[in-house]
Amino acid sequence: MVSSVVSGGARHSHDDAPDTAAEFRRIASLPEGREKEELRQEVVRAWMPMAERLALRFRNRGESLEDLRQVAALGLVKAVGRFDPGRGCAFESFAVPTIVGEVKRHFRDHMWGVHVPRRVQELRNRVRSARRELALVSGERGPSVGEIAEFCGLSEEDVLVGLEALESFSTLSLDAELPGSDDGYSLVDTLGCGEPGFDRVVYRESVAPRLRRLPERERRILYLRFFCDMTQTKIADRLGISQMHVSRLISRTCERLQREVDADLAREDSQDSQDSQAGQAGAEREHHSSRLAAA
Secondary structure, three states: OHHHHHOOEEOOOOOOOOOOOHHHHHHHHHOOHHHHHHHHHHHHHHHHHHHHHHHOOOOOOOOHHHHHHHHHHHHHHHHHOOOOOHOOHHHHHHHHHHHHHHHHHHHHOOOOOOOHHHHHHHHHHHHHHHHHHHHHHHHHHHOHHHHHHHHHHHOOOOHHHHHHHOOOOOOOOOOEOOOOOOOOEHHHHHOOOHHHHHHHHHHHHHHHHHHOOOOOOOHHHHHHHHOOOHHHHHHHHHHHOHHHHHHHHHHHHHHHHHHHHHHHHHHHHHHHHHHHHHHHHHHHHHHHHEOOOOO
């Protein structure tokens, strides 16, 4: 069995690469069932040192070594299950790219703090490797964008995309202290908040023409109340009417202005929606016409 082969049988060039050719031939000859599955598990255990060695290549990249070992072990299980000894290649040449590919997919799919397209991830990897190699030659100044582009055979625009993606792998907490800050000032302290004053500007601009169209008495009452900050009682004394009448006029006028402004804003939103739908429909018709012309 595999255990005896691992302890005293023939070995490949690596200590963690046991000779399991006979076991794979037997696996291929067995029907699906318990015996076949147990033999696969023994082969997996025999090759586990190699999987752990491959996992070590990816340490210090933001993932725990234990998780990397588990991902590499998963890749090994897949390799054992898919390997066909009839193709004439050694299992190691099939298993290594399978395990490494599984670990790389783990980083690509689970370790990025933000969603980044696969092409951008590949640019990041090429730029990172090139910058590391060129740094040995360029010294402390570091390689320029043009030097990286020439080294990788990429455009400078692609290099800039890759450099930007270098900062997208992991996220930074909003509670993190800003560099050079000694008073605990964090990123969250730099964020703004909603400004209700903008909405007031919109309403004021919408109300202004309607105020000018009000009857003289209603316009004067609103001016004294909201611009001169006079009480209803003082306004009533100045105009020679009751305070109750002033209150009713203010409420009725403000409610009417509110209805008119809301109605105008609703009509503008509806018109914007119709224009957007019309523009989208026109674009679809143009696209359809171009496809027909191409056909």
